[in-house]
Amino acid sequence: MPDPSGVPGPAPASVREAFDLSGRVAVITGGGGLLGRKHAEAVAELGALAILVDVDLARAETAAEAVNGLYPGRAVARGCDITRPEAVEALRDDLLAAHGRVDILINNAANNPKVEGNPKAGGGQWSRLEAFPLDVWNQDIAVGLTGAFLCARVFGPVMAAAGRGVILNVASDLGLIAPDQRLYRKAGLAEDEQPVKPVTYSVVKAGLIGLTRYLATYWAERGVRANAVAPGGVHAGQDPDFLGRLAHLIPLARMAHQDEYKATVAYLVSDASSYMTGAVLTVDGGRTCW
Template identity: 40%
Template sequence: MSENYFEKFSLKGKKAIVTGGAGILGRHFCKGLADAGADVAVVDINIEEAKKIAEVLAEETNNKVKAFYCDLTDEKSVEQMVKDVIEEFGEINILHNNAAGKSSDLNAFFEKFEEYSLEQWKEIMSTNLDGMFLVAKYVGKQMKKQAKGGSIIQTSSIYGVLGPDNRIYEGSYYLDRQINTPAIYSASKAGVVGLTKYLATYWAKDGIRVNAITPGGVESGQNETFKRNYGNRIPLGRMAKADEMVGALIYLASDASSYVTGHNIRIDGGLSAW
């Protein structure tokens, strides 16, 4: 048996895009792909932060890691970003369609469903789902031209596949603000799973695999009440750490998952097993 199965997880020589690469999870995803050997395009609307992350990762890994600006709500911006990445890297083998929107008005974002505004709904949907469609459209077109396939991984959320338990939000704060999970977040993240399954069958003939990862709750500034309430709902008894999302991404990006497409890996500490 001469085959080395561990080498199937290597991304050496691969060229990857991570949207939302400067975010809380995005920076870990960029590091994971670079650590596995890929050259990485750190794509974000916050270009200054993306540049900082790219500089650090390039030095740590000796891979090509570059920052690229993109406004995912603007089709021209998405198209230009993909052109810029191709010009820099030559091709695209991996896309992590990861970015999610931040509201310009948190009062509107956390409003009760009965009072929710259509404007706020559209604002979040334009990034969480419309932007994912646009990036997949232009990267998928490029992968087809390369005639050797590729791997697309899209980030959903546990609340895209399960309804939230609103009891956990009693006395719960995130960065000193009382929070909930608005319906737009669940609806947009459910749409990510649907888009993933559609594209998996649509591009299968072209050798392009499309999968999703679904993180459960990740520690990122919530108060102790929320962490305790959330942890009590989880078989493993706690929230996730950001770096615990990365292993599934490397697996889906690599040849180790060469016969996996249309799948959604739930990284949720067992929440969906109850």
């Protein structure tokens, strides 16, 4: 609980100590994905136990194994569909029984519709607003936004009861700016067949920023902080034409390395950011400043 006098509590003794996560338990949704594993590596390196939560348990297990290879005993995998309230509540009960605490929640899971090739909707054209399937809209919102809300609803009170905790919502540079649809163009396709970044991506990421501010004020007096990170795109073997076009939109002229957000996550979930709440930390190679 913060001191109601308005006087700051004791500052961490050192910067190194401020980043220390020894003994803390961190829930990472979408832990089986590309960045979920990296968030897990970040918190595990600093001493926390990373709980990699994913609807795809096999993916979470593979990721946890990789994290344990680097930091033995610091990662466990849990299967959970975060769109189902009873599944998230069961996860909380399971984690409290096994570990006794949850200190950190990283809302990272996403449906991540790729611009190309949604088999359900058939080809590239599905992503266009005029044709955007309602079931894809519902599913993207369910994972990215409702799932984050449900995890906050379930794990936030655990943190508030303990008088401390941190929620980190993984937004995107596209939570702050519109997608530049010229990036996704394919030669030889008619205008109404050109793929675009799905509308749900912008809506989910902007929504997460709103959720961040709401949560930050809601539990501030109970010692729970909430922030968002707005990362730019991560290099993962994308098409060279796409990379070239994207580079022109980014002052640093490249995508992020896969490990390049780990220190940011470490900062946001540790006491290093103890006077920060309700903020959106943009880490995008400068894209949104242009």
